[in-house]
Amino acid sequence: MRLLLAVWMGKLYMHLARAFHMGGGTSFPGILARKIEPATLRKLSLRLKQGAVMVTGTNGKTTTNKMLNNILKQVGISPIYNLSGANLPGGVTTAFLDHATLMGRPKSDLALLEIDEAAMPRVAADVVPRVVIVTNFFRDQLDRYGELDHTVALIRSALATLPASSTVLLNADDPLVSSLGKDLAAQVIYFGLEDARQEAGEKFQTADAKFCTNCGAEYSYSAVYYGHLGKYRCPRCGNARPDPQIYASSIEIEGMQRSRIHVVTPQKQFSLTLNLPALYNVYNALAAVGAALSLGIEVEAIRKGIESVSSAFGRMEKISIEGKEVVMALVKNPTGFNEVLHTLLSDKQPKKLMILINDNPADGEDVSWLWDVDFEMLAEPGIVESTVVSGIRAGDMAVRLKYAGADVGRLRIDGDFKSAFRSALAGVNPGETLYVLPTYTAMLDLRKFIHKMGYVKNFWEE
Amino acid sequence: MFLRICHLYPDLMNIYGDRGNVIALQKRSQWRGIETEVIQATVGRSYDFRQFDIVFFGGAQDKEQKLVCADLQSASQELQTRQGDSLRMAVEDGAVVLGICGGYQLLGEYFRTGEGEVLPGLGIFDAYTVAGNRRMIGDVVVESPFFPGAPQKTLVGFENHSGQTFLRNGLQPIGRAVIGNGNNGQDRFEGAVYKNAFGSYLHGSLLPKNPWFADLLIERALERKYGDKVELASLEDDLEILAHDSASKRAATRPRLAT
């Protein structure tokens, strides 16, 4: 009875929030329902016929989930799906409420959930997942999570509670992630890369995962893909990268548009075209393949589903304004920012850039991370035609570019993102592209502004 | 002129973008025609730190901090001292040292962790650190007497630490935290100074948006090396001042929990 009341109140709030454009519609209904019936999420999730898939880790959660969602579409399942950003218990519960009947039954058989790393233990206490994916661990918004080791420990404690019927998919190439595979009751499957041509990644600067999770000695790497992902081995205790059961044996990156990969799994091998650039999306695809296979989905549906996810680079959005292209890619941590820059610069055409850095809680209040991004690559002559810098911390960004050796004469700084965007756009000729790199809340602000300017309605709702 | 800069344990002690401090020292020297060389010092090797003009020591996670601590306590065969003693002798000799966060803590006498483990420090600062039960996170603005001629007399940065550092026997802090916690959240002191060694909790990175601090370090290093009073050529610092002022404004307006 309490459950029904919780469902009704939550749904009521959700409708009101939508009707009156109140804030908090993505997580407050769930929080409210949990106040009325703390077991709301547990009870609703028990009624899922096919269980839940959870994706956690620093980068790639949203893209991996999107791939899985498209795969499920191929087999006629439309899962319960939480919006990116609504990945705490309140947001997850809201997603369940949204997909529940008034009698408290889920309308879908399956839930596809993106879970914040720090929230994993709390969510997993309510929803026993059938499949869990852990993508990678990078330093991200440390001011929110404390230290990376702590985050890893949280996920470890969540995975330790899973029964043998659950499957855990772990990135073999990330030593912090692969270390989670020890001593679990659940079945563990590793995914990774096995293409020697990609082994020329730059040695990492930062200390995300330099030391053996077992004995503390420094890992030696025989290959680095990017960041601390690669083929590592502890010279002292022998702790090493596990052989992945699901891997990409050949990867052809084709600029900012796509890559072609050959995927090997214990069941079958197949090629697929990934309409997303860069190695990190290969990992996302492998994770999605693994999860879909665990759900018993056929290879053909998997291939079609993954191929239907596209964007020109990263989690990118694209819009035409008066014959000019605006391409927007979210930046939120050094690794992601470096990947975006690498992708952006890969075709050697001079670029017009706009960078927006905010320091709200959702962006990370500490902007120190900008110093871990290799902006030095922008200093190469002829690579950047102009840069407009904006956002609450435009000053910090401008100083970073100056010390990276960028041409300060071509730098325009405007703390007001609206006028900054207008002037950046004015500097682009019809047929040209403006590349916009915002942090999370800067992206939300800019979307709203572009929407108000009257350009393309549902464009952002991809 | 020429400056040798040592980045201590850059692979271990480089969290929160502290490498920006080394970049700032390099660039601000180079822009004035002072050549620089940066040596990246790593675990397991021995260095005579007196040969460096500036040593930078950044922050780290707990696990890495322990490794660094062990390395500093380890004996150097060539020098017949411990690594840490070599650094302490350099400070006595007037070398410029900047330690941030974990590096700052290790320049003190010891760091007692939350589990009660005591990590010995170098004792350069008459100060000690104990783990607190809350993490001190947020913007910091420090009023400091060290920059009388600068356009601003403050330092701005971002702190993120649970260790509480206490200065003893009148050891001088860098300044007073007017916003944020500083050393321990109690006495409002931020940082420590002994001779030309400075310790601070401020990330940010600290030096790029507090260029007067970077210049103070460069000046002191040149004076030690070349013996004369040094007057650094002034630089165009519009962007740095903009970053400083906007950080300072942000610190003042950001809603924060009562401490």
Ligand SMILES: [Zn+2]
């Ligand atoms: Zn080991």
